[in-house]
Amino acid sequence: MAVYRHLLAHHWKSFTRSLxxxxxxxxxxxxxxxxxxxxxxxxxxxxFFKEVFRGTPxxxxxxxxxxxxxxxxxxxxxxxxxxxQQGPRMKIxxxxxxxxxRKSLVxxxxxxxxxxxxxxxxxxxxxxxxxxxxxxxxxxLRGSLTWLAGFTxxxxxxxxxxxxxxxxxxxxxxxxxxxxxxMASLLVIDQVIQxxxxxxxxxxxxxxxxxxxxxxxGLIAACxxxxxxxxxxxxxxxxxxxxxxxxxxxxxxRAIFFGPKRxxxxxxxxxxxxMIWRNKRPKHYxxxxxxxxxxxxxxxxxxxxxxxSEAINAVIGLFASGTFALNYGQLMFAWESIYxxxxxARSIRPEEMVxxxxxxxxxxxxxxxxxxxxxxIWLNPDLLLLHVTFLFYNxxxxxxxxxxxxxxxxHRVDIARSGSFFNYEGFSLSHWLWIVPTVLxxxxxxxxxxxxxxxxxxxxxxxxxxxxxxxxxWSEYFTQQLLSRKYQMAMGFRKYED
Amino acid sequence: xxxxxxxxxxxxxxxxxxxxxxxxxERGQSFGLVGxxxxxxxxxxxxxxxxxxxxxxxxxxxxxPVALAEEWKRHVGSYLDSSFxxxxxxxxxxxxxxxxxxxxxxxxxxxxxxxxxPFLPPGALDPHGVLIRDLSTGNAKKVGIVAALFFExxxxxxxxxxxxxxxxxxxxxxxxxxxxxxxxxxTLLISSHDLAHITEVCKRIAVLENGHFIRxxxxxxxxxxxxxxxxxxx
Numbered sequence: 101m102a103v104y105r106h107l108l109a110h111h112w113k114s115f116t117r118s119l120x121x122x123x124x125x126x127x128x129x130x131x132x133x134x135x136x137x138x139x140x141x142x143x144x145x146x147x148f149f150k151e152v153f154r155g156t157p158x159x160x161x162x163x164x165x166x167x168x169x170x171x172x173x174x175x176x177x178x179x180x181x182x183x184x185q186q187g188p189r190m191k192i193x194x195x196x197x198x199x200x201x202r203k204s205l206v207x208x209x210x211x212x213x214x215x216x217x218x219x220x221x222x223x224x225x226x227x228x229x230x231x232x233x234x235x236x237x238x239x240x241l242r243g244s245l246t247w248l249a250g251f252t253x254x255x256x257x258x259x260x261x262x263x264x265x266x267x268x269x270x271x272x273x274x275x276x277x278x279x280x281x282x283m284a285s286l287l288v289i290d291q292v293i294q295x296x297x298x299x300x301x302x303x304x305x306x307x308x309x310x311x312x313x314x315x316x317x318g319l320i321a322a323c324x325x326x327x328x329x330x331x332x333x334x335x336x337x338x339x340x341x342x343x344x345x346x347x348x349x350x351x352x353x354r355a356i357f358f359g360p361k362r363x364x365x366x367x368x369x370x371x372x373x374x375m376i377w378r379n380k381r382p383k384h385y386x387x388x389x390x391x392x393x394x395x396x397x398x399x400x401x402x403x404x405x406x407x408x409s410e411a412i413n414a415v416i417g418l419f420a421s422g423t424f425a426l427n428y429g430q431l432m433f434a435w436e437s438i439y440x441x442x443x444x445a446r447s448i449r450p451e452e453m454v455x456x457x458x459x460x461x462x463x464x465x466x467x468x469x470x471x472x473x474x475x476x477i478w479l480n481p482d483l484l485l486l487h488v489t490f491l492f493y494n495x496x497x498x499x500x501x502x503x504x505x506x507x508x509x510x511h512r513v514d515i516a517r518s519g520s521f522f523n524y525e526g527f528s529l530s531h532w533l534w535i536v537p538t539v540l541x542x543x544x545x546x547x548x549x550x551x552x553x554x555x556x557x558x559x560x561x562x563x564x565x566x567x568x569x570x571x572x573x574w575s576e577y578f579t580q581q582l583l584s585r586k587y588q589m590a591m592g593f594r595k596y597e598d
Numbered sequence: 599x600x601x602x603x604x605x606x607x608x609x610x611x612x613x614x615x616x617x618x619x620x621x622x623x624e625r626g627q628s629f630g631l632v633g634x635x636x637x638x639x640x641x642x643x644x645x646x647x648x649x650x651x652x653x654x655x656x657x658x659x660x661x662x663p664v665a666l667a668e669e670w671k672r673h674v675g676s677y678l679d680s681s682f683x684x685x686x687x688x689x690x691x692x693x694x695x696x697x698x699x700x701x702x703x704x705x706x707x708x709x710x711x712x713x714x715x716p717f718l719p720p721g722a723l724d725p726h727g728v729l730i731r732d733l734s735t736g737n738a739k740k741v742g743i744v745a746a747l748f749f750e751x752x753x754x755x756x757x758x759x760x761x762x763x764x765x766x767x768x769x770x771x772x773x774x775x776x777x778x779x780x781x782x783x784x785t786l787l788i789s790s791h792d793l794a795h796i797t798e799v800c801k802r803i804a805v806l807e808n809g810h811f812i813r814x815x816x817x818x819x820x821x822x823x824x825x826x827x828x829x830x831x832x
Contacts, residue, residue, distance in 0.1 A: 355688045355725045358695040359704050367698050371684070378686040378729065442682035445647045447671040447699055587651045594681075 103200050104208055111212070134536065139224050146228035162233050163310060164303070170251075171302035175287070178258050179396050181218050182388075185262050188213045189270075189335060202339060206332045210263060219255055226251060234310075243312035250309035250320050257324040264331035267338050270380070273387060284395030291402035292479070364449065368456035375435065379515040382428065382435055389424040393472045401479040410550045413483065414543035417490030420476070421469040422498045425461045426538070429502030432457050433582075434513040437593035444590060450582050455575040457506070461499035462571070465491060489557040492564030493542060500567055500574050501538050507581040510592030599673055599752040599785060600624050601646065605655035608641055608809075615641045616809040618655075623802075625752070626783035628775075630800030630817075632793060632825060638809040639789040640678065643757050646787070647676055659753070672700065675751035677742040677759070685731035689722035689741045692730060693748065700749040707748075714744045717770045736762045743771065747778065753785040754778070760792045768795060775799050793829075797822045 145152050150162045157165070188209030195205055226248075234244035269276040290297050308316040356374070358367045376382040397420045400412070419426070428435075436443065443453065469491040476487045542560045549556035567574070582589075603621035616638040623629045631639045644650045646657050648664040656663050659670040676682065684692050697707035711723060719737035721727050730738050739762055746754055759775075760768050772795050778784040779799075790796040796803060797817050805812045805828065813828075815821055 352688050352691075352726055352729070355690045355694075355727065357704055358691065358698040359707075360698050360701050361703075364699070367695065371687075371695060374691075375684075375686055438681055439684055440681065441644075441649050441678065442684070444649055445671070445674075445676050445678075445682065446696070447668070449668070587649075590649055 103204060107195075107208055107212075138221070142221070142224035143228045146225040146230075147232050149229055149233065162229075163237070163239070164307065166229065167306035167310065168299050168303040170306050171298055174254060174258060175298070177218075177222070178262065179392070181258070182262050182265065185216060185218050185259070186213060187263055187266050189267070189338070192335075192339065196339060202336050203332070206336045206339070210260065210328060210332055210335070213263065214256065214259060216259070219259060222251075222255060239310065240312060243310050246312050246314065246317050247306065247309040250306065250317050253317070253320045253324045257320065257327055260324070260327045260331045264327065264334055267331065267334050269384065271338055273384065277387065277391065280391055281395065284391070284399065288395070288398045288402050291399065364452045365456050365459070368448070368453060369460055372436075372456065372460055375515075376428075381513075381515050385428050386424060389427055389468065390471060392423050393420060393468050394475065397472050398475045398479060401475055401483065410546035410553075410556075411543045413486055414490075414546045415539065416483065417486045418494065418498070418539060418542065420472040420487055421465045421491045422494035424464040424468055425494060425499050425502055426535070428464070429461050429499065430505050431509065431513055432461075432503065432506035433589060434506070434509045434511060434593070435515060437512045438514055440590055440593045444586060450586075451575060451579040454503070454578045454582060455572075458499060458503055458571060458575050458578070461502060462495040462568070465495040465499065485557055489561040489564075490542070492561045492568065494564070496564030496567030498538055503574070503578050504581075507578055507585060507589075510585075510589050512593045512595055599660045599670075601753065601785070601787065602658040602661075603646075603655070604658070606642075606645060606652055606657065607654040608638075608645060608650065609653055614809055616645070618642065618811060621804075621811075623785060623787060625785055626779065627802060628779045628786040628800040629788070630796040630803040631787070631789040631806055632791070632796060632803060633789075633806035634829075636808075637806040639806055640757055641809075642806070643676075643678055643755055643787070643789060646755060647674070647678070649678075673752040674755065675746035675749065675753070676755040677739075677746040678755075678757040680738065680742070682745070683730055683738060683742045685738065686729060688727040688729055689718065689733075690725060690727055692741060693723075693745055696745045697749060702749060710748045710750065711744070714748055714774070717767060717774060718744055736764060736767065739763065740767060740771075747774075747784075750782070751784070753787070755787045757789050758791065759788060760790055760795045768792075772799055793822055793825045797825065 149166065153162075153165065160168075188206065191212070192205050192209050196202070230244065230248055233239075234247065235241075239247075265276065265280075268279070287298065289295075305316060305320075309320075356370065358370065362370070376386055397416060400416050433440070469487065473487065476484050545560055546553075546556050549559070601621070601623040603618050605620070606616065606618040608616040631642065633639050641650065645652055646659075646664065648657070651665070656665065658664070659674065662670055664670055684695065687695065693711060694704070694707055697710070702710065708723075711718075715723070718740055719733060722737075722741060730741055733741070739759075743756065743759055746756065754775075759771060763771065775786060775788075776799055779786050786800065788796060788800060801817050802814065803817055803821065803825070804814045805825070815824065
């Protein structure tokens, strides 16, 4: 217990010190406002569920309707959380050399990681829903409590499952990719051939919980505890590997010779592509973007019910070709933070550096457009035009927005040191906020102009093309930004952040 | 090409780091910086390379302020720490990238690397070599130092070049630097804790203490003992 008390004291200290270091009041204010908006929005959707989801089939009450889709929603959240949830491994590392049992350390940090923003968000929706439709809706107290407890256990189960999957990913990315692809394929098949097994399972499971069935609650509890114990064991085993390891020493089949013939911009593009492919973390970003573009997008495309909403279409379009730009682009320059001094001290023209990065982002949009194109042709040809439109939007606008964020980033990302896939290293609140201006304009445009959809798509694509035409101008602008911020960036990149 | 420093001052947010009223290093000089940890050596080198903004004063290379110009970078080779290495490349890939930055073709790169082969780790120029991150700290550093020197710069700025190197490599590097300085008039600016090596390589040595130049010495047979006595007496 003394160990846990000490660990809790450390984290309390770290938390209070991080609060006192915050001086970006504008960002905090903007973050607070977004949080307030999300709270009101989700709370409103939960409380006024019946009124908001007026398309509920006749004869099905709100609770049954939600029960039917709850696992699908949780699976959707699972994919998002996979990218964003903070894992326990980075926090464990500073204590590994101390005489503290590793089992205790891992279990403590597994449980500690439950204190996450991602485990709070769902309750903003669920609690108002529960109060109105269960407590005030005539459900028995036992059933109401069992349902809420079951939902909570399900949330924890997905939390520990993410910790497990990410540990598997850091040990063997091939196993991970096979497992994820198989799971996603089954889900897509379930949608495409309309067996709707997931909906049925969700309906039965949460229906039984709402009826107060304690056996079902025990079943979920047993699954959650099993996943907790198994993921703890896998994390513990994985602690033995050195976090710096990017695999065993690798002998090149043939070195690439950089020469002046190709031109400096092309050399810099080749250099960054090598950096991505030869370092675990950016490589995982790339591979997961491919999985995301294939699995997540196909799930969304297969669910034809969703296409009643133009806002959802905007999200599909944005992520289908822009997923890598959105994930990777935000940390450009920061990926190379451990090499940044070397870049600055050498005769590398900043304008060429910026242009190379812009071209990588734009090229990634084309690549991911092509990767996801067969899915659009197969699953929903009606959205092909939207896919083409968002190729231009992502290449023209999203890439530029991501680069704008990248030149503002002053947080170090240590690609060699980072043992896990994603740990917020290098990310700040402003990174999350920037998703809003990226998604909102096309979503609002599509929503407002849904009756003249062609015009909306023409407008969105046109903005993208216009921005693409000005690529040179953008790179000149970002060069100025880079030059004016280079000292702050270099200072920030030299600092280690745990 | 010469280096000039005028009224250079640097504070970090919570403490004073450096105050150099004037410093001039002429073309072909070899200038050594010695001092205890935290004396300001690396800060001075970073200011010279425009990696830090000065609070006051300026650094000029060939009469151009380094903070306002880029041309000087074509003539300055530097290695301060591992951030100057791209460790996901093999030594040959990295050196060819550096060569391409300075406009060298493949034959030129290989030709200019030839004199450095005895200093480079074995197999460094092998097309089937390992990545820099899989080399030992010392061997990786050798690659970084060669990257600062092989494209025939007019000025070389090196931070602790002898640290982490095996004894043989320290001797090879010492001879290499002396040769480049005398035969090619390479201007050298080196910081080091190794008093013996720095007195053998540099003809002028400055002692930096708490951000101030305490003394400057033209090296002679007595310099090593003088420096030893100075640091022992502290």
